[in-house]
Amino acid sequence: MLTQQILDGLSKFYPETILSVTILVIVFVELFFKKKTRVSGWIAMAGLAAAMLFTFLQVNIPAQTIFFQMVAVDPFSYFFKVLLILSGFLIVLFTFLSDEIRSSEFKTQEYYALLIALTLGGFLMASSVNLLMMYLALELSSLSSYVLAGYFKKSNRSSEAALKYVIYGGVSSGLMLFGISLIYGICGSLDMFAISAYLSANPVNLITLLIAIFLMLAGFGYKISAVPFHFWTPDVYEGSPMPVTALLSVSSKAAGFAMLIRFFLVAFQNAGHPTITTEGLHQYITLPGLHWPEVIAVIAVATMTLGNVVAIWQDNLKRLLAYSSIAQAGYMLLAFVVVSPQGISAMLTYLAVYLFMNLGAFFAAILISNKYKTENIEEMKGIGYRSPLLCVSMAVFMLSLSGIPMTAGFIGKFYIFSALINNGYIWLAIIGLMNSVVSLYYYIKILKNMFLIRPQGDTGAVSFGAGYSVLLLALAIPTIVLGIFFGPLTKFAEYSVQIFGLK
């Protein structure tokens, strides 16, 4: 019985198993290929590709939990697995193409092992339905990212970043653990479904529960860099190697969102009244008296407003992108306030388009720093004329992040604001859109420097190798195409949340 269930669970755990094996293989292979830095990178890519293949095989698997209700295999986690692998794959390519990493004293290859470990942590964060499992997954991904952030150990900025990250991460995860213990104390279980069943059936002290929720939010908020747990973000983003920053801004954030959505929607829904609407969508009914959507609304508004307002004052492109990614997390949180399948699928859609536009922006930033040796926006004057392809792509990413139509970002925002307005949160939608106007200011500041000001000094054309251009286009073209043909993506997102949260 016991072995049967473990074996059964393993048969649905191939992608994760493959990633674990990949980590071990990389560590092992490093012993033999100390000089050839790329070998582990190729192995990492192969591992990710294999994991992707086995994830695809899970596409039609019915939603279920495995390993004694520790991990769920459902369309929701499937969505995030695809997202995380895609992002991991692109980050490996970024690392190959980044001069910053190539030129550093970067001899050991545990970098790729850690990258895979972070992805694996993300997988488990997206699929765990037990609070303890969730915590372990969070720690796996966090610990890998601490090391990655401090990867240039001789650089002060990088070390400072890692230290800050560790301290903030430690405090947040400690708080979260405290929250988990409170919930365990109240409900007597760590299983999310059991928690939901207990809360719906028994009267509990709502104040204690609310405190527990706040403590849990510290852990989630730190992972998605929501206000007031965002303080680490700019320093870590600035100090880390650029591919790592890109990874943190996308993979780690996506996994954090997955965890947040699952925790709130599974544990705090009113299990006594499961309802399915006529369209076959599950309606979430929150526990009476527990106002967590309002709390999320406040956090969302604070997050995007702070992110956008502070971003205006940034001169460093990486710091600017850091604050912009804080603001973007705010938009996504907005959709969560709705607590409906429409809102969740809007979040998922936004995360998918965010992957392309944000990774694109970071890749463009990597290329700019490769060729022009600068991260300062004021020093990017006129480079639009020197590297047109790079800067036009950057313009696409910036316009998409600000949500101009004909780009993917507009579709993401459109779905989020539709969800909000559909559920009567018109003022929240207006605050969100006003934030978009503010964000436009700093996004077009980059365009202004790149295109409107003539280059000074050296004006020669600076071109890139074919590999760089191909990767740049591979990010820029989806950013535009998803702005016009987005049916499949939104269908995928809707499918992923359709039966989510039901046992």
Next chain:
Amino acid sequence: MINNILSFLIFLPIILSIPILFFKAGKDKLIKTYTIAVTIVVFILSIILYFGFDASKSDFQFVEKVQWVTDFNIFYFLGVDGISLLLILLTTLIFPVTILAVWNSITTRTKEFYFLLLILEGSLIGVFLSLDLILFYVFWELILIPMYFIIGIWGGKNKYYATVKFFLYTMFGSLLMLVAIIWLANYATPMIGKFTTDYTELRKVSIFMPLNIQMWMFIFFGLSFAIKVPMFPFHTWLPDAHTEAPTAGSVILAAVLLKMGTYGLLRFSIGLFPLTFVRFAVPIAILGVIGIIYGALLCIAQKDMKKLVAYSSVSHMGFIVLALAGMTVESVQGGLIQMVNHGLSTGALFLFVGFIYDRRHTREIADYGGLTKIIPIFASLFLVVCLSSIGLPGLNGFVGEFMILAGSFASPNLHNNIYTILGTIGIVLSAVYLLWMYQRVMLGPVENEANRNVPDLNKREIISIIPILLFIVWIGVYPNTFLSKSEASVKRVIENVEAAKKNILNIY
């Protein structure tokens, strides 16, 4: 092809803009010839559209409708009626004229300039033809991007400030419009039975929505249009953008872009929320009148010719706002023809300022004087354009202004004719600032020796300005050619307003 003529109008310039990027960098003349050829083809298409258009029908014609987003029922939905027809003709005429007129003004990055111009033309036509609110919004926003670069790259010395102001102002309004679009479609969902952004479906049900909700939607839509028009007090982006833009940018901004605002008011604000518009008619008329007088007073104080023309737009657009607030067939027809008139006259004024600037590189009125003797052809044509802008009988401005004033004077929606009476002051003031400017620049003795050798208009410039003059006189003498096309559509709009008024009596 005739069935898909609207798609051709939009996408011909957009698609044919791409080859420009592959032309060799030095071949400026080839690029210009190519661009002007494309815009002339588009103009010919719009002439075909004009003759194919059946003026007796008030419905949308040449309709194209394809589902774009299935789960939201968003359509690629185009159609033309009498209102958009005139604006399409204006747009397609202004582009080739402008390109020919500023032939040698753009010397740097010509490739990118003409590429952006064609994109701009396609999206402008798209705005006037879209009958799906999301499609409309997409084109509306798309215009910002080429305009941002046109002002930002080829503009004057304060261009960065002007571009940012232009961009943020417009974006602020249009995002509110996006909220309103989604809200409206959502609110209409139970009434229609499905979520859709189809304009023709929405206008059937929008009048039955609760008035306070209509009011907010109206304000959100209206703000974005008011910024674009620009209505007082949202006009402050305009002088900066106009003054800093290159001549071609100013001409297109004044002649076509501002019309997006008044077109939006007429099509969407009146079309979707007729009752709310009636409720707000008086405040809108007041803002219009303030715009007329305030804009005119600012003009008198200007020392820079281009700024003067820019502020005159605020004043002239005020008339159109007053016309729409009047909401009678005469005033709206007048407003529509005045949109065309303003596009022609102000566009031409900017061209003339551009001609003289290209020669002397100054726009200060004080640097000139007595030019009539030196450049007689310029002086005479410039006078015609000034007089048209003032509204001299026999030229186009008179027709529009007369219809507006006559129509709004007795308008039942304004309850009072004081707005019209105050509006007429604007006409007097426009004579003051334009003729005074003409006097200081053109008449009197030549005081500045640098002006002695200014060459007169060359053949290219004369040819470019002739089509505009032709239409100025044509509309002035026989406006029926154009008014007859729009009459049925305008009547229908007004009938909807009247029907809604009656309906509300039945409901409450």
